[in-house]
Amino acid sequence: MPSSCPACLSDQKTSLIGTERMYGWGEQFEYFECKDCKSLWIAEIPEDLGRYYPQDYYAFEEVREDSVFKKFFKRLRYQLFKKGWIQKGPEYFDWIKNLELQEEDRIADIGCGAGVALHQLAYSGFKNLQGFDPYIRQETRRPGLSISKKSLEQLEGTFDVVMLHHSFEHLPDPNIALKQLVRLLNRGGKLLIRLPVTDGLVWQTEREFWFQLDAPRHLFIPSLRGMEILGNRHGLQLEKVVFDSTASQFWGTELYKRNGNFITFDLSRNCSTQDLKSFEKKAKILNDMNKGDQAGFYFKL
Numbered sequence: 001m002p003s004s005c006p007a008c009l010s011d012q013k014t015s016l017i018g019t020e021r022m023y024g025w026g027e028q029f030e031y032f033e034c035k036d037c038k039s040l041w042i043a044e045i046p047e048d049l050g051r052y053y054p055q056d057y058y059a060f061e062e063v064r065e066d067s068v069f070k071k072f073f074k075r076l077r078y079q080l081f082k083k084g085w086i087q088k089g090p091e092y093f094d095w096i097k098n099l100e101l102q103e104e105d106r107i108a109d110i111g112c113g114a115g116v117a118l119h120q121l122a123y124s125g126f127k128n129l130q131g132f133d134p135y136i137r138q139e140t141r142r143p144g145l146s147i148s149k150k151s152l153e154q155l156e157g158t159f160d161v162v163m164l165h166h167s168f169e170h171l172p173d174p175n176i177a178l179k180q181l182v183r184l185l186n187r188g189g190k191l192l193i194r195l196p197v198t199d200g201l202v203w204q205t206e207r208e209f210w211f212q213l214d215a216p217r218h219l220f221i222p223s224l225r226g227m228e229i230l231g232n233r234h235g236l237q238l239e240k241v242v243f244d245s246t247a248s249q250f251w252g253t254e255l256y257k258r259n260g261n262f263i264t265f266d267l268s269r270n271c272s273t274q275d276l277k278s279f280e281k282k283a284k285i286l287n288d289m290n291k292g293d294q295a296g297f298y299f300k301l
């Protein structure tokens, strides 16, 4: 990783330690925090980074195919949403709306894991979906949807929409990654990057215990300002930012403060429905104040 900030290029930084907590392995990694734009990045990428994505890593869990009935229901729900008859649907309806997605659009999901989001879009009626992830076990091919074991630099062709749902922060160099992402966009194409951000109140108050610091898997975590500067450098217009943090910023951070790990943690046994509801309420308040711990950045080329 570069010694100056990958986002604003400032060389003014402070150093901090992040600990591997998801698996509870306890190894420590140095991170830098930019004094200017407040973005975070790992000082040195571990040579054996693949070891931190074992086969039980959550994103690789196989997608369970929905029943015919459920698929029919999801298709219907999307048709009603499109007509404006229902306002609130599942989370991905928000991206569909903000990206103004059309069912024929060529859509790529980079770092898609097993492809949960793409399957949901396929059930809704989207017809041109491609997912890529270098770490998946098996590829998927079906009409309208393919998932290939490929990394960003191996991709060819262009898309109307490129999305990264919590994968950008895992890529080794944000500037190289953005250059490659821009190459994949059609003129006027849209890029959605959803990732943790350092604007979150939880990061500012709990620091190293923050659930989404996730050392050493998260290599770069920008601030809102850092992400906008980064996008502009690569010719992208930031059209919209939507904070979409969830209850996990609270229960996950609390878990790490108690020295627990995520892998053996049973949320339903340790967190009452009432606690979860109040965490979700708190997350919504923070999101409205741009103080949640993650956001979606909607860029246009």
Ligand SMILES: [Zn+2]
Binding pocket: 005, 006, 007, 008, 009, 010, 034, 035, 036, 037, 038, 039, 226
């Ligand atoms: Zn910076």
